[in-house]
Amino acid sequence: MTPTRQDCSVLDAADPLAPLRGEFALPESTVYLDGNSLGVLPKATAARIAQVVQHEWGKGLIRSWNSAGWITLAARLGDKIAWLIGAGAGEVVVADSTSVNLYKVLKAAVTLGEPNPKRRFIVSERSNFPTDLYIADSVAREHGLTLKLVDADELATQLDDEVAIVLLTHVNYRTGRLLDMAAITAAAHAVGALVVWDLAHSAGAVPVDLKLANADFAVGCGYKYLNGGPGAPAFVWAHPRHTERMDHEQLRQPLSGWLGHRAPFEFTADYRPALGIQRFVCGTPPVLSMAALECGLDVFMQAERHGGMPALRRKSIALAALFIELVETRCVGHGLTLVTPREPALRGSQVSFAHANGFAAMQALIARGVIGDFRAGTADDTNQSSDLLRFGFTPLYTRFVDVWDAADHLHAVLETGEWREARFSQRAAVT
Amino acid sequence: MTPTRQDCSVLDAADPLAPLRGEFALPESTVYLDGNSLGVLPKATAARIAQVVQHEWGKGLIRSWNSAGWITLAARLGDKIAWLIGAGAGEVVVADSTSVNLYKVLKAAVTLGEPNPKRRFIVSERSNFPTDLYIADSVAREHGLTLKLVDADELATQLDDEVAIVLLTHVNYRTGRLLDMAAITAAAHAVGALVVWDLAHSAGAVPVDLKLANADFAVGCGYKYLNGGPGAPAFVWAHPRHTERMDHEQLRQPLSGWLGHRAPFEFTADYRPALGIQRFVCGTPPVLSMAALECGLDVFMQAERHGGMPALRRKSIALAALFIELVETRCVGHGLTLVTPREPALRGSQVSFAHANGFAAMQALIARGVIGDFRAGTADDTNQSSDLLRFGFTPLYTRFVDVWDAADHLHAVLETGEWREARFSQRAAVT
Numbered sequence: 001m002t003p004t005r006q007d008c009s010v011l012d013a014a015d016p017l018a019p020l021r022g023e024f025a026l027p028e029s030t031v032y033l034d035g036n037s038l039g040v041l042p043k044a045t046a047a048r049i050a051q052v053v054q055h056e057w058g059k060g061l062i063r064s065w066n067s068a069g070w071i072t073l074a075a076r077l078g079d080k081i082a083w084l085i086g087a088g089a090g091e092v093v094v095a096d097s098t099s100v101n102l103y104k105v106l107k108a109a110v111t112l113g114e115p116n117p118k119r120r121f122i123v124s125e126r127s128n129f130p131t132d133l134y135i136a137d138s139v140a141r142e143h144g145l146t147l148k149l150v151d152a153d154e155l156a157t158q159l160d161d162e163v164a165i166v167l168l169t170h171v172n173y174r175t176g177r178l179l180d181m182a183a184i185t186a187a188a189h190a191v192g193a194l195v196v197w198d199l200a201h202s203a204g205a206v207p208v209d210l211k212l213a214n215a216d217f218a219v220g221c222g223y224k225y226l227n228g229g230p231g232a233p234a235f236v237w238a239h240p241r242h243t244e245r246m247d248h249e250q251l252r253q254p255l256s257g258w259l260g261h262r263a264p265f266e267f268t269a270d271y272r273p274a275l276g277i278q279r280f281v282c283g284t285p286p287v288l289s290m291a292a293l294e295c296g297l298d299v300f301m302q303a304e305r306h307g308g309m310p311a312l313r314r315k316s317i318a319l320a321a322l323f324i325e326l327v328e329t330r331c332v333g334h335g336l337t338l339v340t341p342r343e344p345a346l347r348g349s350q351v352s353f354a355h356a357n358g359f360a361a362m363q364a365l366i367a368r369g370v371i372g373d374f375r376a377g378t379a380d381d382t383n384q385s386s387d388l389l390r391f392g393f394t395p396l397y398t399r400f401v402d403v404w405d406a407a408d409h410l411h412a413v414l415e416t417g418e419w420r421e422a423r424f425s426q427r428a429a430v431t
Numbered sequence: 432m433t434p435t436r437q438d439c440s441v442l443d444a445a446d447p448l449a450p451l452r453g454e455f456a457l458p459e460s461t462v463y464l465d466g467n468s469l470g471v472l473p474k475a476t477a478a479r480i481a482q483v484v485q486h487e488w489g490k491g492l493i494r495s496w497n498s499a500g501w502i503t504l505a506a507r508l509g510d511k512i513a514w515l516i517g518a519g520a521g522e523v524v525v526a527d528s529t530s531v532n533l534y535k536v537l538k539a540a541v542t543l544g545e546p547n548p549k550r551r552f553i554v555s556e557r558s559n560f561p562t563d564l565y566i567a568d569s570v571a572r573e574h575g576l577t578l579k580l581v582d583a584d585e586l587a588t589q590l591d592d593e594v595a596i597v598l599l600t601h602v603n604y605r606t607g608r609l610l611d612m613a614a615i616t617a618a619a620h621a622v623g624a625l626v627v628w629d630l631a632h633s634a635g636a637v638p639v640d641l642k643l644a645n646a647d648f649a650v651g652c653g654y655k656y657l658n659g660g661p662g663a664p665a666f667v668w669a670h671p672r673h674t675e676r677m678d679h680e681q682l683r684q685p686l687s688g689w690l691g692h693r694a695p696f697e698f699t700a701d702y703r704p705a706l707g708i709q710r711f712v713c714g715t716p717p718v719l720s721m722a723a724l725e726c727g728l729d730v731f732m733q734a735e736r737h738g739g740m741p742a743l744r745r746k747s748i749a750l751a752a753l754f755i756e757l758v759e760t761r762c763v764g765h766g767l768t769l770v771t772p773r774e775p776a777l778r779g780s781q782v783s784f785a786h787a788n789g790f791a792a793m794q795a796l797i798a799r800g801v802i803g804d805f806r807a808g809t810a811d812d813t814n815q816s817s818d819l820l821r822f823g824f825t826p827l828y829t830r831f832v833d834v835w836d837a838a839d840h841l842h843a844v845l846e847t848g849e850w851r852e853a854r855f856s857q858r859a860a861v862t
Contacts, residue, residue, distance in 0.1 A: 037493050057660055058471075061802065134702035229718065255566070257566065271569075284654070284662040289720045
């Protein structure tokens with residue numbers, strides 16, 4: 001029996017995480033299923049930012065680097081992320097963008113330890129987010145290595161002692177497929193390679209345990225599931241075995257800005273990397289954007305009182321399973337193909353359907369107030385041949401009735417054929 | 432005759448830029464002479480940021496990348512900086528931090544054109560801001576070059592055909608000394624070197640004409656004289672002769688994030704740099720911090736109606752000259768030594784005095800509501816042997832009476848000896 005909207009209301013009433021929805025300023029009459037691209041605004045953020053602007057900056061001025069703790073933002077926010085990704089206190093900093101942080105950790109990884117000419121590959125997944133591949137290719141070229149792209153299913157057979165670094169995104173941005181961090185890390189270590197994880201689509205979305213998996217480095221994004229605001233700064237983690245080496249100067253990254261220096265206010269001419277993860281900080285942090293991210297992270301501290309990541313994961317799986325069931329049941333014959341793994345353990349917190357007219361269908365859906373997003377099929381993409389409708393499920397604020405309404409509208413868009421209207425096929429600059 | 436406070440009031444009354452002070456939310460009973468470290472809050476910023484947070488992010492959500500123009504922020508803000516630094520429209524982008532941008536342009540410069548093993552030096556000034564030296568050293572090491580530090584006065588004699596790149600900060604962060612951009616650029620070009628200018632202490636403070644000087648690359652800071660807020664994103668410029676080469680793929684920087692791609696939303700696996708300066712953009716911009724910077728830049732658009740950079744420069748010179756005269760006249764015998772060039776054409780918009788107890792003296796001054804800053808003498812510093820009291824003059828909002836009051840308080844601090852009080856000698860984490 002396909003669940004009814006009333007069934008969904010019952011699920012919402014029993015949801016232990018339901019109170020958290022009240023922490024967000026959600027636009028009325030919108031079903032927002034794009035928190036995997038840009039998370040929604042926490043209610044606390046506006047007042048906090050006003051305080052930073054008017055009081056800390058406006059009145060405190062330069063003194064606020066100390067008095068308002070701006071100088072410790074990178075570490076403080078890092079600690080608020082650490083527990084979400086299985087890292088320890090003091091092991092994470094927030095700085096720069098995910099791309100810039102990825103460059104830092106790849107450069108640190110590639111120069112770590114003794115050079116071994118036999119290890120000539122950086123291995124990544126063919127359908128990894130392009131910016132990761134661009135950055136990895138940059139680093140590979142600079143060090144005479146080659147970026148080798150493989151399908152996720154080939155990973156196990158493609159790792160050998162010619163691999164220097166394995167760079168993977170934990171949850172694929174198109175399909176939502178979740179990789180087995182522990183197993184892949186172990187397989188890479190077995191051949192002597194280092195492993196870098198991009199947690200852009202997993203931090204705050206699925207349980208992550210970097211230490212348990214024994215990973216080497218990780219980066220991630222502040223503006224998706226962490227609700228840090230548009231372009232929020234990113235984070236970076238390195239396993240303490242790398243940052244706490246006795247010959248700690250060995251772990252170097254070339255973006256050696258002053259705030260990654262051991263004693264930045266000594267203004268010495270020579271660079272000495274800070275102890276621990278702080279050496280991955282470069283320049284002065286964008287304080288307003290950092291403050292907004294902190295508000296997003298603080299909601300997770302509250303979520304901890306409602307069951308934390310295990311509860312979030314349970315709800316995320318339930319939301320996605322409900323969506324898959326509703327869409328597959330109600331939209332039969334409309335050319336939708338599920339590309340996200342059906343097995344909950346193999347997916348993140350999103351569901352993607354391929355559709356030959358995905359762009360127009362998503363535009364029509366957005367016009368009805370259901371916001372997901374669209375990802376075009378790419379020439380290089382060997383996994384699926386068509387465009388994707390992508391729906392992110394953020395258990396902090398998405399209700400079961402929202403999922404029901406989204407499936408209902410998708411059904412209507414396809415059933416009425418309204419997606420064929422000309423206005424839905426015009427692409428804006430950004431999709 | 433030493434000017435009186437009344438004389439200063441007369442100067443303020445005649446100041447064509449005086450109305451601009453009303454554009455800033457200045458704390459009462461504070462004389463803020465630290466705009467060269469963190470500029471003050473423009474009045475328009477709080478409302479604009481509230482709009483970005485509540486309306487653009489809160490209600491527009493992901494749609495605001497198009498509808499609110501977030502995706503064009505890097506270029507739009509770049510254009511609002513271009514005219515301040517003698518660059519053309521479309522030649523500047525705002526992105527990342529000054530340190531990160533410096534890395535990009537140095538990497539682009541070092542790989543530009545044919546490799547020439549004879550050119551083995553990156554030359555910079557010994558007392559350049561440390562982060563510039565750290566980044567330059569990183570790039571030098573990566574490319575088998577050596578960072579060679581010289582005194583500013585030795586530059587002319589140290590340039591030869593072994594120099595690949597000259598990296599200089601236009602206005603020295605300690606002394607306020609202003610280098611002759613056109614002459615040094617010409618001298619570097621005469622030996623076949625490329626020139627990178629850091630405009631951190633000059634953009635918005637002194638007239639800059641990168642194109643007239645025929646410079647190669649420039650970077651600069653958004654949170655000092657541009658009043659973009661704490662940690663505001665930075666900017667980057669390249670001369671069009673480099674970005675518009677027929678073999679334009681040649682100009683590469685390794686932070687090849689998706690927003691520097693020619694067609695970022697095609698999500699192709701291979702990186703193709705965007706045309707023009709856009710290739711120096713890397714990841715997703717921190718929108719809140721970008722929006723604040725735009726408010727700072729918009730004040731300069733207003734300043735254009737009050738005489739623009741020439742008027743700002745005239746007032747800056749007059750403010751600094753007044754301060755030097757007042758301090759040197761009134762504080763005789765208190766051990767202050769002017770380290771900023773006395774000749775207006777040779778200084779930026781700050782005045783620094785060396786003092787053996789500079790730290791405590793500045794703390795005592797701050798306690799009186801006059802905020803300048805302190806820079807410790809460093810072991811590597813060959814130019815001066817003691818600590819510096821540093822005063823920045825921002826003609827957009829600093830009045831002549833503020834300068835008089837600052838000198839008056841400095842005199843009182845030294846005359847009373849109150850700086851000897853224990854509370855003024857305790858150093859906080861950040862100074």
